[in-house]
Amino acid sequence: MLLLFLGPFVLLTVLFFVMPAIITAFLALTNLDAAFQGTYVGLDNFRGLFADPLLPRVLLNTVVYVFFTLICFNTGLGLVLALLTTHIPDRVGTVFRAIWLLPRLTPMVVYGLLWLWFVDPTKYGMLNTARSWFGLAPLDLISASPWLVIVLVNGFIGASLGMVILTSAIKSVPEDYVRAARVDGASSLAIVRHVILPLIRWPLTFVLVNQTLALLTSYEYILLVTGGGPFYDTTVYALYVFRRAIQNGDYGYGAALAFILVVVGAVAALSYWRLLNFERMISAPKIEAD
Amino acid sequence: MGRIVLDKLGKRFGVVEALRDLNLEIADAELIALLGPSGCGKTTTLLMLAGIYKPTSGQILFDGVAVNDLPPQDRHIGMVFQSYALYPHMTVFDNIAFPLRLLRRPVDEIQRRVLEAAALVQIEALMDRRPSQLSGGQQQRTALARALVKQPTLLLLDEPLSNLDAKLRVLMRAEIKHLQRRLGITTILVTHDQVEAMTMADRIAVLRDGLLQQVGTPDDLYYRPANTFVAGFIGSPPMNFIPAQVETTDGQVAFAAEGMRLPAAEWTAPHLARRRGGPVLVGVRPEDIRLSLVPGESAVQGRILDVEPLGRELVVAVTVGRQVVVAIAEHGFAGKPDQPVGMFVPPERIYVFDPTTESAIV
Incomplete structure (x- = not known):
């Protein structure tokens, strides 16, 4: 019985997480190149990490990217959207959230292209058309402030997961607490601060942790919008792995970089699990199978 | 204030x-x-x-x-x-x-x-x-x-x-x-x-x-x-409601229902006069009913359906014709199910309601 229920998921995890991780670990010990030729080189690739002149820049980029996207959008805007859409009539809120979720259902490339058209540097881009109405000259936003565009592109789509999770968390706060706080004299803002936020602390922490890990491994939109350039200026760690391994054909070194990310992710996930006591958030099963 | x-x-x-x-x-x-x-x-x-x-x-x-x-x-x-x-x-x-x-x-x-x-x-x-x-x-x-x-x-x-x-x-x-x-x-x-x-x-x-x-x-x-x-x-167990008709014999007003005839209080007669022969709903609180196991003592005769002891008192359900009437008996009441029982209701403790509007008449 146990195998029947868990089996499919164990299989998926082994096939798409454990196996690739093991293969990555093995590849990291080779100098496999674009022609798929390589020999065992021991820990040379890992030693190379310390000598990589690009890596400090990439790490700093990663911190900037994760921090701003996470705080301003994936958690911050997600929370704001959840609060706003639960404080307006229910049906309007649902429609609004559904619209905000649309990009998630859109293929990544389409979403990325939409942004590229929006910030197109010529006068035909949407942003520049709008600027022309006010007599402003066309702006090349991607060159002028690439980080702004990257954070916006990732943030607007990233906020929706937090929005959905936090919306259901806010809705699960018993109505009586909010009513009691109103009678006690609290304004809407005071209710959010003193009642709602403390009561949704766990889901909020979950969103924060989950999105940190998700952002650490994400690079798709950056690849689509700036390609990590100019040079390596907007390349984050996950994109660096992709560029070194796939674009430069340096599979051995790329695997070493990727392996570090796997280890960081696994260690972070496990320590969050322990530190934040995730087990408390999981309700006991209603039935048990032997 | x-x-x-x-x-x-x-x-x-x-x-x-x-x-x-x-x-x-x-x-x-x-x-x-x-x-x-x-x-x-x-x-x-x-x-x-x-x-x-x-x-x-x-x-x-x-x-x-x-x-x-x-x-x-x-x-x-x-x-x-x-x-x-x-x-x-x-x-x-x-x-x-x-x-x-x-x-x-x-x-x-x-x-x-x-x-x-x-x-x-x-x-x-x-x-x-x-x-x-x-x-x-x-x-x-x-x-x-x-x-x-x-x-x-x-x-x-x-x-x-x-x-x-x-x-x-x-x-x-x-x-x-x-x-x-x-x-x-x-x-x-x-x-x-x-x-x-x-x-x-x-x-x-x-x-x-x-x-x-x-x-x-x-x-x-x-x-x-x-x-x-x-x-x-209001009241527990709730009031009994008995469909009845207003009858007058020798200037005496009474409520006639299946298997029972309850005399009305004298002061209610003027209020009930124009309802003579008409239907009313008679309300009797369980605590106002007195039960008697002595045969022939009361006008209304019924049969005990069930007795629920509550300690200090007993809730007794009595069938009169097809009607079930709930009464409260004091501790020590010896009636058992299926036993015949007499009921006495003080006329001044009877409530009368209009069966269609459900409003009180007196």
Whole structure:
């Protein structure tokens, strides 16, 4: 019985997480190149990490990217959207959230292209058309402030997961607490601060942790919008792995970089699990199978 | 001062009319109960008084001032919720202090007033606990202290005792009543429990399907119910309703039903005169019926269907013809099921209702 229920998921995890991780670990010990030729080189690739002149820049980029996207959008805007859409009539809120979720259902490339058209540097881009109405000259936003565009592109789509999770968390706060706080004299803002936020602390922490890990491994939109350039200026760690391994054909070194990310992710996930006591958030099963 | 007037108050939720044209005046320092089954509009009324719902029609006046558009925080009310709604992440002290902190009172004043409120309900020893570490009774007291700490002019209690066990309920009933008298706060109690309403309230307003049925003192409602709904809702076990006809023989008015003939009280004759031969609904409270096992002693003869011992008294169900009548017998009543039994009903204890309008006739 146990195998029947868990089996499919164990299989998926082994096939798409454990196996690739093991293969990555093995590849990291080779100098496999674009022609798929390589020999065992021991820990040379890992030693190379310390000598990589690009890596400090990439790490700093990663911190900037994760921090701003996470705080301003994936958690911050997600929370704001959840609060706003639960404080307006229910049906309007649902429609609004559904619209905000649309990009998630859109293929990544389409979403990325939409942004590229929006910030197109010529006068035909949407942003520049709008600027022309006010007599402003066309702006090349991607060159002028690439980080702004990257954070916006990732943030607007990233906020929706937090929005959905936090919306259901806010809705699960018993109505009586909010009513009691109103009678006690609290304004809407005071209710959010003193009642709602403390009561949704766990889901909020979950969103924060989950999105940190998700952002650490994400690079798709950056690849689509700036390609990590100019040079390596907007390349984050996950994109660096992709560029070194796939674009430069340096599979051995790329695997070493990727392996570090796997280890960081696994260690972070496990320590969050322990530190934040995730087990408390999981309700006991209603039935048990032997 | 806390004089409350509800003037033609109404509330709709879409097509559902939760409350219609409620007129009610509540005197300063009065404890009034809104009584009725679930869905009767009593909680809707309370939430409108609290300022959480907006009335769709009519007015709410606090001391002569309309407060329809006043937000809850400006109404000087304290409220105890059925669920108590104690903030789970705050200690007892912080829960009680919350309304004062929102008013930005000085720290030493908050400290003093919280301890005063806690002393009123005897929870001074629990100040550092969290709600989850409190018993139901202690949670109830904390909720009361939080409602009272602002020194409100109006106290709203939403089914405050329904989550307590039977023993504690009797205790808290007396305590809340005593506290209310002592502090002289106008109080509105919402309940579906007629015993709670009868024992605690100065006056009771009975609601049904959003319509006010009757307002009066507990005695008014018990002895002079306006209709069959109020008569059946107040009192336990509920009043017996027996379809009957008004008969007059030798100037004596009586109610004739299957297997029984109950003489009416003399003073009721003029009221019943024009209903001669017509149908009425006769109401008899179980506690007004006297049962007798001595054959031939009473006019009404029945057969015992069931006997439920309640300790101090017994609830006896008696079949008379096809009608089942419930009576209360004193401790020591020896009747057994299937035994013939005589019933005696004092004429002055008979209630008469119109079977179509359900209103009281006398």
